[in-house]
Amino acid sequence: MADKDQQQVYPVVREAKNDDVESATVDSKELRKKKRLKCLAYVAAFAVFQTGIILIFVLTIMKIRTPKFRVRSATFESFEVGTPENPSFNLKMDAQLGVKNANFGNYKFHNSTIVFFYDNTPVGEAVVRNTKAGWRSTKKLNVVVDLSSRDLPSNMQLGNDISSGLLTLNTRSRLNGKVQLIFIFKKNKSIDMDCTLTINLAEKALRGISCK
Incomplete structure (x- = not known):
């Protein structure tokens, strides 16, 4: 059991x-x-x-931005201005230009020319030498230019401007170059300058700068 x-x-x-x-x-x-x-x-x-x-x-x-090209400031080495009845000007200007590069890479550009206009007529020009603007920085450039009214057509506008005490000039230029990101990627970039300079004749100094 x-x-x-x-x-x-x-x-x-x-x-x-x-x-x-x-x-x-x-x-x-x-x-x-x-x-x-x-x-x-x-x-x-x-x-x-x-x-x-x-x-x-x-x-x-990696986003490629277009650099900016501007007139930053200007002083005068010589300053001769006529009268409203006999209007003329002969100026020697030392202008500081700036190429502002907001990219994470250098912007290298070629030689160029900056032209100064009065009433859409060229009154002077200067050479902008080839160089580069570094990463996220502004490259400052100095140019000396002779500005003269000798080639201006006869008109009353210059006399009126001298009478008002303000002389307005325009600057135009174009830089052609390349943005190089992190030493690898390259892209062609052209930038234009279009600035308006207002000169105070009594003070013989630049009163204002406006750029598009």
């Missing part, structure tokens, strides 16, 4: 062990699944982060 009782107990013990094994197997599978999901979440988050960094890089650093 004792042997029979023992034989009846054994199957119950084996079923309990089987249940424990199955439970452990299920727990192990769930754990592995959670780990895989966590890894996938990390990979997805990293991919989103990298995409954001690339977009910022492309939209800011």
Whole structure:
């Protein structure tokens, strides 16, 4: 009888062990699944982060902006102006120009010419030497130009300007060059200058500068 009782107990013990094994197997599978999901979440988050960094890089650093070319200031080495009845001017001006480069790379440009106009007639010009504007900086250039009314057609406008005490000149120029980003990418960029200078005749000084 004792042997029979023992034989009846054994199957119950084996079923309990089987249940424990199955439970452990299920727990192990769930754990592995959670780990895989966590890894996938990390990979997805990293991919989103990298995409954001690339977009910022492309939209800011890699974006090529057009530099700006302006007259910054001017002084006069000589200053001769006629009268309203006999209008004329002969000026020697030392002008400081600026090439503002907002790119993450140099802007190299070729030789150019800046022309000064009175009433759409050229009254002087100067050479702008080739050089470069560095990363996110302004390159300052100085040019000396002789401004004379000798080639102006006869008209009353200059006499009126001398009478008012203000002489208005326009400057125009174009720079042709290349923007080089991070020593790799290059793109041709041409920039135009179109500035208006107002000269105070009584003070023999530049009163104002306006650039488009």
